[in-house]
Amino acid sequence: MRRLLTLMAAPLLAVMLTAAEPPAALDRPLTDAGQEARAQALFKDVRCVVCQHEAIADSPAGVAGDMRRLIREEIASGATDQQVRDDLVRRFGDYVLFTPPVRAGTWLLWFGPFALVALAALILVLRSRRRAVETTPLSPEEEARLDEVLRNEKLRRDPDATSPHDGR
Amino acid sequence: MIAEFGAFALALALALSLLQTALSTAARVRRSPVLAGAGQGASLAAAGAIALAFAALIFAFVVSDFSVSNVAANSHTDKPMLYKVAGAWGSHEGSLLLWCLVLTVFGGALARARGLPFGLKASAVAVQGALGSLFLAFAVFTSSPFTRLDPAPFQGASLNPLLQDPALAVHPPLLYAGYVGFSVCFSLAVAALIEGRAQTAFWPAWGRWVRPWALASWALLTVGITLGSFWAYYELGWGGWWFWDPVENASFMPWLAGAALLHSAVVTERRGALAGWTVFLALLAFTFSMLGAFLVRSGVLTSVHAFAVDPQRGMMLLAILGIASGAAFVLFAWRAPQLKGGGLFAPVSREGALVLNNLFLTAAAATVLLGTLYPLILEAASGATISVGPPYFAATFTPLMMVAFVILPAGPLLAWKRGDLRGAMQRLAVAAGLSILAALAAYALWEPRNAFAAAGIGMGAWLIAGSLAEVAERARLFRASGAEVMRRLKGLPLGAWGMTLAHLGLGVFILGAVVETGFKVEAARALTIGQSVSAGPWTVTLDEVRVVEGPNYLAEQGRLTVRPSNDRGRAETITSERRFFPAGGQTTTEVGLDFRGLDDVYVVIGERAGSPAEPAWVVRLYWNPWARLIFLGPTIMALGGLLSLLDRRLRVGVGSRRRKTA
Numbered sequence: 001m002r003r004l005l006t007l008m009a010a011p012l013l014a015v016m017l018t019a020a021e022p023p024a025a026l027d028r029p030l031t032d033a034g035q036e037a038r039a040q041a042l043f044k045d046v047r048c049v050v051c052q053h054e055a056i057a058d059s060p061a062g063v064a065g066d067m068r069r070l071i072r073e074e075i076a077s078g079a080t081d082q083q084v085r086d087d088l089v090r091r092f093g094d095y096v097l098f099t100p101p102v103r104a105g106t107w108l109l110w111f112g113p114f115a116l117v118a119l120a121a122l123i124l125v126l127r128s129r130r131r132a133v134e135t136t137p138l139s140p141e142e143e144a145r146l147d148e149v150l151r152n153e154k155l156r157r158d159p160d161a162t163s164p165h166d167g168r
Numbered sequence: 169m170i171a172e173f174g175a176f177a178l179a180l181a182l183a184l185s186l187l188q189t190a191l192s193t194a195a196r197v198r199r200s201p202v203l204a205g206a207g208q209g210a211s212l213a214a215a216g217a218i219a220l221a222f223a224a225l226i227f228a229f230v231v232s233d234f235s236v237s238n239v240a241a242n243s244h245t246d247k248p249m250l251y252k253v254a255g256a257w258g259s260h261e262g263s264l265l266l267w268c269l270v271l272t273v274f275g276g277a278l279a280r281a282r283g284l285p286f287g288l289k290a291s292a293v294a295v296q297g298a299l300g301s302l303f304l305a306f307a308v309f310t311s312s313p314f315t316r317l318d319p320a321p322f323q324g325a326s327l328n329p330l331l332q333d334p335a336l337a338v339h340p341p342l343l344y345a346g347y348v349g350f351s352v353c354f355s356l357a358v359a360a361l362i363e364g365r366a367q368t369a370f371w372p373a374w375g376r377w378v379r380p381w382a383l384a385s386w387a388l389l390t391v392g393i394t395l396g397s398f399w400a401y402y403e404l405g406w407g408g409w410w411f412w413d414p415v416e417n418a419s420f421m422p423w424l425a426g427a428a429l430l431h432s433a434v435v436t437e438r439r440g441a442l443a444g445w446t447v448f449l450a451l452l453a454f455t456f457s458m459l460g461a462f463l464v465r466s467g468v469l470t471s472v473h474a475f476a477v478d479p480q481r482g483m484m485l486l487a488i489l490g491i492a493s494g495a496a497f498v499l500f501a502w503r504a505p506q507l508k509g510g511g512l513f514a515p516v517s518r519e520g521a522l523v524l525n526n527l528f529l530t531a532a533a534a535t536v537l538l539g540t541l542y543p544l545i546l547e548a549a550s551g552a553t554i555s556v557g558p559p560y561f562a563a564t565f566t567p568l569m570m571v572a573f574v575i576l577p578a579g580p581l582l583a584w585k586r587g588d589l590r591g592a593m594q595r596l597a598v599a600a601g602l603s604i605l606a607a608l609a610a611y612a613l614w615e616p617r618n619a620f621a622a623a624g625i626g627m628g629a630w631l632i633a634g635s636l637a638e639v640a641e642r643a644r645l646f647r648a649s650g651a652e653v654m655r656r657l658k659g660l661p662l663g664a665w666g667m668t669l670a671h672l673g674l675g676v677f678i679l680g681a682v683v684e685t686g687f688k689v690e691a692a693r694a695l696t697i698g699q700s701v702s703a704g705p706w707t708v709t710l711d712e713v714r715v716v717e718g719p720n721y722l723a724e725q726g727r728l729t730v731r732p733s734n735d736r737g738r739a740e741t742i743t744s745e746r747r748f749f750p751a752g753g754q755t756t757t758e759v760g761l762d763f764r765g766l767d768d769v770y771v772v773i774g775e776r777a778g779s780p781a782e783p784a785w786v787v788r789l790y791w792n793p794w795a796r797l798i799f800l801g802p803t804i805m806a807l808g809g810l811l812s813l814l815d816r817r818l819r820v821g822v823g824s825r826r827r828k829t830a
Contacts, residue, residue, distance in 0.1 A: 014717065021599075027692055031767075043560075044558065044559075045557070045559055047555050047557065050169070052413075052471055053411060053414065053557075053558065054411070055558075057731070058404075058406040058408050058411070059405075059406075060405070060406075060774075085685045092554070093553060094553065094554045095553040095554060096555070097558025098555050098556070098558055098559050098560070099559040099560060100542075100543075100554040100556050100560055101554065102557065104553060105546060106542070106554065107176065107551060108538070109539070109541075109542045109546075109556070110560075110563075110564070112534070112538050113531055113532075113534060113535040113538065113564045113565075113568060114534075114564070114568075116531050117528070117531045117568065120527050120530075120531070121527065124523065124527070125516075128514075128515045140317055142213050163267060
């Protein structure tokens with residue numbers, strides 16, 4: 001039965017494989033290597049507008065192929081990266097770029113992480129100032145007592161015991 | 169019949185979880201060991217009941233019982249057995265059942281844990297029971313996988329072919345074990361807030377109790393995320409392994425919080441300090457897990473991985489998150505001011521370094537949270553739609569982590585309470601020199617020149633050399649006799665080896681990630697039979713394309729030869745497929761991977777192009793240098809976590825026994 005299915009499906013397969021969704025036309029890299037590198041870098045920042053969360057650099061969708069071609073054409077005609085980005089945003093909105101715009105509404109997004117670290121660091125500094133650690137060196141009696149304890153426990157006193165490990 | 173049995177077992181588990189909560193609470197209030205024992209029994213029984221329900225679901229999938237709607241929607245008779253079984257957790261309902269299974273099994277393990285004081289344990293078991301009740305109620309009343317279909321279809325709709333992959337069959341169980349394992353940390357934290365007293369020996373002991381659960385969950389989550397990433401790498405067919413996709417972020421947030429928890433729990437265990445903070449992180453880790461469940465299952469996010477589920481169930485999950493975490497954090501806000509754990513320390517000390525570690529890990533988690541939720545919040549608030557993707561995280565997350573990595577190797581070399589920064593730096597001088605050398609060499613020798621990548625290579629080398637320097641320091645390498653070094657190495661606790669491995673694994677991962685990202689080369693061409701395409705030092709020739717028949721798919725399979733472009737070195741033959749699944753009408757690609765040392769030669773055969781007389785296929789070729797390290801690094805990290813877990817000190821009771829003999 002399955003063999004029969006295969007026989008029936010085999011001629012259809014090639015059609016199905018290509019017709020399942022409109023495939024991306026084959027990419028034609030720009031001849032200028034520098035321009036092509038710029039295009040590739042841009043592809044990573046541009047969202048495929050019909051996909052879930054994919055850059056057009058990583059998407060097999062037909063639309064992604066069209067967008068790649070569009071960007072290559074613009075670069076070939078001399079547009080700067082910024083012009084290409086502006087053009088994309090004009091057509092599709094901010095949504096199309098994976099780099100969110102920096103404006104009043106996104107300050108929290110862009111600067112929040114660093115503000116958090118700065119704030120936490122400030123709190124830590126203030127707290128460590130408020131309660132400076134008091135560690136007085138051992139008195140001679142205490143030193144003698146420590147030696148005795150170590151002797152009784154048959155432990156060596158390590159003169160360069162700067163090691164942080166508690167010996168366990 | 170089996171579906172009704174499963175539904176019954178599921179309902180029974182809910183009843184048992186409720187009973188567990190009630191009995192354990194009563195036991196705590198009345199200080200009754202009998203009631204506590206009954207509560208623990210109920211916990212074990214609930215785990216057993218869920219296991220039966222899950223077994224029933226798997227059975228329904230194995231025998232392709234399409235009268236069960238979940239099976240009809242996610243299975244197919246032609247599917248290989250592995251994917252029939254894996255189909256049981258391939259949908260929202262099934263994976264929720266898996267979530268509940270892990271939750272109750274961890275609850276059962278908590279109920280069996282020895283050495284915890286009576287009150288703490290009874291409270292923790294009660295909280296775990298309450299968590300179980302919430303999720304089981306959600307499963308029973310909104311998402312039961314045992315609903316029947318009448319009339320039953322003759323054939324199922326099959327599982328999404330992208331998910332029909334060995335890595336993805338085992339990825340959810342591991343991921344969930346990690347996600348949900350944090351629930352025990354959560355329960356222990358709530359119990360500690362109820363029971364905890366200030367300025368006592370309670371907090372170091374609590375740190376020791378919570379650490380094995382955190383370690384186990386974190387290590388499992390590490391493996392789970394790595395497997396998922398590896399799957400994306402070779403199944404999606406675009407050579408990427410991390411997309412900062414919202415669902416990936418959802419799994420990454422608990423991982424970061426868990427990593428912070430591990431480190432902060434060390435301070436609490438050894439020094440009794442940071443007790444409140446450790447409790448906070450324990451609550452946060454599972455809160456992130458629940459947030460992830462909400463994000464993935466509510467449909468608020470667009471992601472490749474999201475379960476398409478109606479918003480109503482999403483609201484219920486949000487309610488569960490609100491109830492559980494809300495209650496816990498209110499309790500925290502109320503009790504935290506009383507949790508002065510003691511243990512003063514100077515800013516430059518082991519504690520100080522771990523505080524910095526926590527600062528950066530938490531800030532990193534906050535960054536991921538912000539980047540994931542901001543588009544949702546902004547759209548709700550102002551209607552503006554933005555996308556937050558890799559460039560944002562490269563500009564925020566990466567620099568934060570880099571600062572943390574610079575500090576990292578110094579931490580283990582600082583003493584508790586008051587450290588000797590200059591001494592630590594002297595001991596790291598060799599490691600620092602080596603890593604600067606590595607960065608310079610990478611910059612000078614690697615084409616094309618890439619300063620960022622060179623700096624990243626230096627960073628990876630710094631972490632690896634720094635970890636090794638720490639072991640060398642502990643063993644007094646080059647300063648003591650060989651026998652003494654050996655004695656010291658043998659004497660090192662497993663926990664120390666675990667830490668070294670985890671930090672080393674991080675360095676290995678960074679090397680792989682940086683080199684792969686910075687130096688990968690790709691090429692695409694339409695090839696007729698016999699033609700070649702080159703990328704980097706590799707040339708790939710298309711030898712043959714034929715139609716092959718899989719168990720539930722048809723495929724065009726390309727056979728290709730990979731050989732070094734300069735013809736020095738062996739040639740390897742690989743296959744890449746383009747599969748068509750008639751059941752769902754989808755196509756997938758099977759990547760041809762040629763492992764060359766640390767590098768991957770990654771080949772994808774694409775659509776047919778060219779004329780019928782002379783057919784051609786679009787072949788995409790990627791040279792991914794050092795890609796092996798991207799997945800090896802996290803594996804080493806997880807291994808480090810596992811090794812730490814085996815440390816005798818963490819086995820409850822050992823410490824007290826030793827104290828008696830001493």
